Amino acid sequence: MKVIPAREVVPLPRRGRHVRHAPWSGAAAQFDQRITELERRIAEVDRRFVALGVKTRIEAALLLSILIHVAVIAGVTFKMPAKNPLSDLNQPLEVVLVNAKSTAKPPQPDALAQANLDGGGNTDARRRAKSPFPVRQQEKQEETRTLAARAVERLEREARQLMTQAKSLVPVESAPPQVPPQSEAPAAPDASELVQRGLEIARLEAQISKDWDSYQKRPRRRFIGARTQEFRFARYVEDWRLKIERIGELNYPQAARDQKAYGSLVVTVSIKASGILEKVEINRPSGWKILDEAALHIVRLAAPFAPFPADISTDTDILSITRTWTFTRSDQLIAE
Template sequence: MPNPPPTLAEPSRQGTRMALAMLASAAVHGMVLSTQFVQVNPRLFEDPNLPMDVVLVNAKSLESPLNPDALAQVNLAGGGNTDDDRRLKSPLPASPQTQTGEEEAAMQTRVTELEQQARALLSQLKTDAPLQRNTPAPAPRPEQPAIDASQLNQQAREMAQLQASISQQWDSYQKRPKRTFVGANVREYAFARYVEDWVAKVERVGNVNYPEAARRQGVYGSLKLTVSIRADGTLEGVEIDRSSGSKILDAAAVKIVELATPYAAFPDDMRKKTDILSITRTWTFTRSDQLVGTD
């Protein structure tokens, strides 16, 4: 018997299934396309309460380091005894006793090694002794030149003389007095006051003892003298730096400086700075028969 022809209900079921599948596919694609993927920050899952590494140091400084290597209880800019990137294992300073103990232990170890070497050499000498009896004696070494005792004595004397000469020169330099040279322009008050008083005294003595020969002959002129005075006021010496051209005036100037001695002793503030004061001054024998100290 032949199969009956398909009815109209079957095509409608297949269309319904196809429509549902397409609708589901469209919904899934729509969800996928509308979904946005956001990158998660991994630090959100880190523990905010991380441990803090603090280093205890046994020194400190007033300056804080620009780029610190670690955290500490005080500021410490630099320090240590090595350029390597290392840290101290203990906050306490190194113990000298510990270092001494290590040195003693190393020395004891070295002594033990030397004793062992000595024992080995002694045992080897005892073993080789019978063999050395039958061996010929070694050839004598060439004699070294004898030391000349006279030459050594001569060198010792030369060294002693050189040392004595150096010592004598050093003592002479140490004993040399401190000298100060001043001219007409004196800045320090102590020196300026002393020079003014000294010039006034020389002028007073010079006017009283004006050279009679210069007055008779009508000789006048100027000369420059350097007078050196010791700390006690005594005269050390007089030098003519520039002559007046007249022997009468030159000799009279030196004579007047000598007649004015002794001068005043140095005050305490001058004694601390100098032992001898050398004053350079220009002296003028005027037409009016007077001695005047000028610049």
């Protein structure tokens, strides 16, 4: 076996921590001197710390930890949180139910609603749409009652005059009748005329009583226009509108698609308290017979509707809803 002689290992020169291989400038020499002094001080502190006992080192560490915690706590400040606006659960929230919607969200809404509605109307002032319900029937009824009251007053006045004249015809024994001058004597009605007037008064009173009873027995109607509605009717009218639009889109007239007929019409639908359809009438036609007939057909298909809730049925027997129906170019029905 051939033995290979070991090579001689030449040790490399050990490099010190701060061995300079090239002359440095004056600033570098000062920096190196400061580093050396800092290392010397760190070594001295480390030596003294190691020289301490275990107990002393633990105490020093605890003291340092306490000082650090005190500094942190002194630098931290506490602030009470702001009051949560939703903490008061009893605060009412006003929500406005609208019967229209828009795709654009209003930048500065004035109220909360179930759908986005960006403006509308004929004024720039910040107002909500307000208009009274149709009161034509009520005005007519008030006029009828006024005329009837006037007729009753007139008949009562005539009756009192007739009774006075009738009493004047009865002879009084205690005092002889005085004959007034011929020029001042009124023409006394005969008995047949008195009877005729009495019968006329009785007939008119009976007619007035009958008309008044009929007026009291008439169903109590409420009219909901296209631009305003009372708050308690809002939910019922909105549900009715959604049902009409849904039935209208499912039963859109094919003839209107074929003839490309589109337009709008005003329709009034009267609903009884039980939800049964009383009548439907077109207030303003669209100009297309197929659209007018389709509107009547859609209402009859959608009936019966939901019964009136308790807060409506207490004072309403028939609810008449007037809306503008629009058959659009995209074959949709919109009730506004």
